[in-house]
Amino acid sequence: MSAKEELFAELFGANQLRLFGYVLGLVRNSADAQDILQQTAVTAWLKFGDFDTDVGDGCETAAATQTNFFRWTATIARHETLNFKRYRRRSRVYFDQELMEQLGHTICELTSDSSLDRSNALTNCLNKLPDGDNNLVECRYAHGLGSLQIAELLGRSQSSVCNSLRRIRENLLRCMQKSLSAES
CATH class of the missing domain: 1.10.10.10 (Winged helix-like DNA-binding domain superfamily/Winged helix DNA-binding domain)
Incomplete structure (x- = not known):
């Protein structure tokens, strides 16, 4: 694993729970938040070269780097959440009446x-x-x-x-x- 990959894994791992909480606050559904977090990880990885790990005067602490990384990935997560909501609005799936009746009948029989x-x-x-x-x-x-x-x-x-x-x-x-x- 390269130094870049190790740094990304360390920073993302340290901030993953906090990012999940941030996204969960935006979408209020844990399954959706998980999906958005996964897409955020992919996007952050692809754009990790844009993340500046040497902010400041060269005396950047690990905590400051993690804080900057969280802000950076939270911005990505916010954009991914907006994309998710936009996509969700466009791709609503509607079932026909016959299928809904069959599902309803089956569920009633099972419960x-x-x-x-x-x-x-x-x-x-x-x-x-x-x-x-x-x-x-x-x-x-x-x-x-x-x-x-x-x-x-x-x-x-x-x-x-x-x-x-x-x-x-x-x-x-x-x-x-x-x-x-x-x-x-």
């Missing part, structure tokens, strides 16, 4: 009423969460990050993240119980 009711209740309760709580839930459950990783990503203490997740789970449980008891 029981009670699990479907619980799933709907959970979806409704998740939609009621404030944005900050929604981000925590998405980081933890959609992306599978641990409390320590989330804490680092958000600049919070691990105990604060754990307490917030516990509170969110309790609120979701109460909301679901209330919703399910109202239906029966």
